[in-house]
Amino acid sequence: xxxxxxxxxxxxxxxxxxxxxxxxxxxxxxxxxxxxxxxxxxxxxxxxxxxxxxxxxxxxxxxxxxxxxxxxxxxxxxxxxxxxxxxxxxxxxxxxxxxxxxxxxxxxxxxxxxxxxxxxxxxxxxxxxxxxxxxxxxxxxxxxxxxxxxxxxxxxxxxxxxxxxxxxxxxxxxxxxxxxxxxxxxxxxxxxxxxxxxxxxxxxxxxxxxxxxxxxxxxxxxxxxxxxxxxxxxxxxxxxxxxxxxxxxxxxxxxxxxxxxxxxxxx
Amino acid sequence: xxxxxxxxxxxxxxxxxxxxxxxxxxxxxxxxxxxxxxxxxxxxxxxxxxxxxxxxxxxxxxxxxxxxxxxxxxxxxxxxxxxxxxxxxxxxxxxxxxxxxxxxxxxxxxxxxxxxxxxxxxxxxxxxxxxxxxxxxxxxxxxxxxxxxxxxxxxxxxxxxxxxxxxxxxxxxxxxxxxxxxxxxxxxxxxxxxxxxxxxxxxxxxxxxxxxxxxxxxxxxxxxxxxxxxxxxxxxxxxxxxxxxxxxxxxxxxxxxxxxxxxx
Amino acid sequence: xxxxxxxxxxxxxxxxxxxxxxxxxxxxxxxxxxxxxxxxxxxxxxxxxxxxxxxxxxxxxxxxxxxxxxxxxxxxxxxxxxxxxxxxxxxxxxxxxxxxxxxxxxxxxxxxxxxxxxxxxxxxxxxxxxxxxxxxxxxxxxxxxxxxxxxxxxxxxxxxxxxxxxxxxxxxxxxxxxxxxxxxxxxxxxxxxxxxxxxxxxxxxxxxxxxxxxxxxxxxxxxxxxxxxxxxxxxxxxxxxxxxxxxxxxxxxxxxxxxxxxxxxxxxxxxxxxxxxxxxxxxxxxxxxxxxxxxxxxxxxxxxxxxxxxxxxxxxxxxxxxxxxxxxxxxxxx
Numbered sequence: 063x064x065x066x067x068x069x070x071x072x073x074x075x076x077x078x079x080x081x082x083x084x085x086x087x088x089x090x091x092x093x094x095x096x097x098x099x100x101x102x103x104x105x106x107x108x109x110x111x112x113x114x115x116x117x118x119x120x121x122x123x124x125x126x127x128x129x130x131x132x133x134x135x136x137x138x139x140x141x142x143x144x145x146x147x148x149x150x151x152x153x154x155x156x157x158x159x160x161x162x163x164x165x166x167x168x169x170x171x172x173x174x175x176x177x178x179x180x181x182x183x184x185x186x187x188x189x190x191x192x193x194x195x196x197x198x199x200x201x202x203x204x205x206x207x208x209x210x211x212x213x214x215x216x217x218x219x220x221x222x223x224x225x226x227x228x229x230x231x232x233x234x235x236x237x238x239x240x241x242x243x244x245x246x247x248x249x250x251x252x253x254x255x256x257x258x259x260x261x262x263x264x265x266x267x268x269x270x271x272x273x274x275x276x277x278x279x280x281x282x283x284x285x286x287x288x289x290x291x292x293x294x295x296x297x298x299x300x301x302x303x304x305x306x307x308x309x310x311x312x313x314x315x316x317x318x319x320x321x322x323x324x325x326x327x328x329x
Numbered sequence: 330x331x332x333x334x335x336x337x338x339x340x341x342x343x344x345x346x347x348x349x350x351x352x353x354x355x356x357x358x359x360x361x362x363x364x365x366x367x368x369x370x371x372x373x374x375x376x377x378x379x380x381x382x383x384x385x386x387x388x389x390x391x392x393x394x395x396x397x398x399x400x401x402x403x404x405x406x407x408x409x410x411x412x413x414x415x416x417x418x419x420x421x422x423x424x425x426x427x428x429x430x431x432x433x434x435x436x437x438x439x440x441x442x443x444x445x446x447x448x449x450x451x452x453x454x455x456x457x458x459x460x461x462x463x464x465x466x467x468x469x470x471x472x473x474x475x476x477x478x479x480x481x482x483x484x485x486x487x488x489x490x491x492x493x494x495x496x497x498x499x500x501x502x503x504x505x506x507x508x509x510x511x512x513x514x515x516x517x518x519x520x521x522x523x524x525x526x527x528x529x530x531x532x533x534x535x536x537x538x539x540x541x542x543x544x545x546x547x548x549x550x551x552x553x554x555x556x557x558x559x560x561x562x563x564x565x566x567x568x569x570x571x572x573x574x575x576x577x578x579x580x581x582x583x584x585x586x587x588x589x590x591x592x593x
Numbered sequence: 594x595x596x597x598x599x600x601x602x603x604x605x606x607x608x609x610x611x612x613x614x615x616x617x618x619x620x621x622x623x624x625x626x627x628x629x630x631x632x633x634x635x636x637x638x639x640x641x642x643x644x645x646x647x648x649x650x651x652x653x654x655x656x657x658x659x660x661x662x663x664x665x666x667x668x669x670x671x672x673x674x675x676x677x678x679x680x681x682x683x684x685x686x687x688x689x690x691x692x693x694x695x696x697x698x699x700x701x702x703x704x705x706x707x708x709x710x711x712x713x714x715x716x717x718x719x720x721x722x723x724x725x726x727x728x729x730x731x732x733x734x735x736x737x738x739x740x741x742x743x744x745x746x747x748x749x750x751x752x753x754x755x756x757x758x759x760x761x762x763x764x765x766x767x768x769x770x771x772x773x774x775x776x777x778x779x780x781x782x783x784x785x786x787x788x789x790x791x792x793x794x795x796x797x798x799x800x801x802x803x804x805x806x807x808x809x810x811x812x813x814x815x816x817x818x819x820x821x822x823x824x825x826x827x828x829x830x831x832x833x834x835x836x837x838x839x840x841x842x843x844x845x846x847x848x849x850x851x852x853x854x855x856x857x858x859x860x861x862x863x864x865x866x867x868x869x870x871x872x873x874x875x876x877x878x879x880x881x882x883x884x885x886x887x888x889x890x891x892x893x894x895x896x897x898x899x900x901x902x903x904x905x906x907x908x909x910x911x912x913x914x915x916x917x918x919x920x921x922x923x924x925x926x927x
């Protein structure tokens with residue numbers, strides 16, 4: 063684990079230095095990332111220009127929810143998002159050379175394509191989250207502050223696990239990129255609005271299978287002092303760390319299986 | 330003419346071989362359609378009559394808009410021109426005894442027809458099976474819808490062609506692509522139907538070409554605009570399409586001149 | 594104590610082929626089977642075979658990229674498929690067609706990154722790098738982004754990269770491919786001296802027989818997944834090079850000619866190749882016999898050399914002379 067971080071830092075660092083050499087282009091890109099993501103929130107504002115509340119959630123509350131989700135997703139995208147390119151490596155045959163080095167191929171794939179520009183997305187998420195913290199009418203307590211901060215981390219972890227899990231599909235089925243996007247970006251989209259607006263089976267899916275609901279919804283329900291936990295008990299709002307741990311375990315296992323499959327069948 | 334038909338046919342055939350990618354795409358569009366529909370339905374429940382659509386109308390809107398994304402090439406599907414400019418292969422294209430723009434238009438038509446039939450139709454089918462969709466407003470609406478679809482494809486091509494031509498000057502088209510993608514996402518009605526926009530923004534959106542990609546055809550289909558209003562809307566759509574194509578031709582001549590000067 | 598050892602090593606792939614419009618059929622393709630060999634430390638072994646013979650598959654199994662279907666492989670006593678990372682520390686690999694270097698970074702940055710990934714100590718690294726840079730003449734190229742290097746320069750960069758951590762074992766897969774004559778000579782010289790001074794064990798896969806002649810005392814010849822020959826280079830020529838070959842182009846395709854003292858080894862349309870031993874008959878006699886049996890348009894006589902010896906070996910791999918239809922024939926690409 064420590065060695066993984068070490069290698070990530072080494073190779074990722076080289077990427078960052080190389081990116082920063084083209085200072086102007088880098089800044090431009092980061093800003094454009096920020097703007098594009100911000101337009102997504104503009105859509106939320108437009109929706110709320112028509113209604114006062116959605117599923118009982120006010121704009122302030124949705125802002126908080128959206129910000130938490132996007133902030134977590136931005137972080138996941140920054141550190142783990144480049145895994146969607148592993149299918150390019152496999153297709154081009156360059157995955158092999160990662161196996162020649164005494165380091166985890168997963169870390170190498172991620173570090174090789176680490177892009178600091180994605181900070182633009184993170185910044186947008188963080189900004190909306192900060193605004194949401196202010197406008198959602200939250201009665202802050204120490205517990206709620208702690209939960210909010212923790213949820214960003216657990217949320218990022220859950221999204222990261224989803225990224226890895228969906229990326230593993232390309233070891234068996236190469237042209238699956240859009241299906242993967244449906245789950246990763248789709249996951250971030252569903253997290254923008256309260257889960258109550260989705261049909262019953264989707265709610266169950268989001269709670270128990272692709273646990274996006276634990277990224278922001280359940281913690282937010284507690285922080286906002288709401289009670290619509292979709293039939294789940296109170297402690298669901300605190301279950302995110304456990305869910306995150308399970309997700310990571312699942313992702314790690316599937317990745318190992320995927321690489322073993324690759325090494326058995328060749329490219 | 331025969332040549333371009335050939336190009337279109339070849340393109341259609343090529344795209345039809347990407348089976349796994351197409352299935353993958355149908356899945357994605359269906360999922361996104363579902364998510365968008367849920368949001369709009371929640372709006373409809375909270376304020377019935379908003380945006381001039383019923384619940385079913387909103388669901389149909391979401392499914393249709395997702396079905397049309399790959400058809401009009403919203404996310405730069407088939408952006409081969411800029412790649413060819415980057416590698417220099419575009420020179421062979423320019424040496425061909427065929428019109429550069431028409432050639433690529435023909436190829437895009439082939440691609441578009443495949444995406445419409447091979448991807449769009451299944452997405453609509455899935456949507457119909459899962460929730461039941463709103464039927465088109467009338468036979469006339471259907472006919473006008475078909476016409477609007479043609480204009481949509483031309484508009485999509487016109488936009489992408491211009492973006493691709495920027496490669497002759499910028500080499501890296503990622504910036505222009507991101508910009509167009511964003512404006513498209515926003516003003517085509519894909520994110521949120523224009524009818525839900527606040528008045529000023531909606532006005533702006535209807536004046537821009539992006540509405541022609543998704544909003545106009547679906548409006549015609551659902552009957553949000555009818556009669557001569559609808560015809561006028563589609564005519565406006567065509568006007569933009571032609572303007573973009575003409576603009577493309579103009580830029581193309583200066584682009585090709587640039588290639589000749591730089592020696593390819 | 595062999596540094597690389599394989600026992601009945603084999604790899605079978607399951608390939609999905611289209612059978613009609615919608616169905617798939619699964620075929621089993623044997624890439625490599627029954628490979629058994631041992632390489633001692635300090636040896637320089639050439640590994641040759643036609644395209645698709647199984648060379649890359651073997652190397653992949655030796656490095657742990659591919660897990661064998663059956664048999665065993667040990668590198669310094671370790672199983673590469675289980676202990677990939679430990680084995681990776683002891684092996685340097687150069688793939689001729691794919692670079693290990695970071696494409697858009699300067700060469701020296703790639704070296705630095707590799708140093709850290711392989712955990713090479715600074716002082717050791719400095720001296721190793723200095724040595725490699727000098728021997729491979731990379732001094733002026735260090736600050737150049739890898740994508741701007743010529744093929745020959747990049748290849749030398751890759752070789753240096755593979756040796757930065759001073760591995761006792763080196764695999765080179767087509768290291769001289771696409772290089773000009775001067776670069777090839779440089780690379781060969783470097784490899785030879787490395788082997789002589791450091792005792793690095795080298796396994797060299799190549800199509801270039803000059804590489805083999807200049808560098809390897811031992812060759813392993815593989816075709817269709819099986820080891821056809823494993824022994825000294827001199828043996829190859831001696832054992833198989835006794836024969837001369839008469840290549841005739843006839844006026845019209847004919848059945849394999851029967852000529853006393855010679856045997857037909859290949860028929861391809863109008864062309865037939867007859868092998869004969871100098872000790873048993875003479876070229877003149879063979880030509881005369883052929884001329885009386887068919888009309889000759891053109892003829893050449895090939896003398897024994899490595900290439901023909903190896904081609905003969907491939908031919909020996911299959912039992913009867915074939916008539917050029919169906920069964921694919923193998924050729925060495927020079």
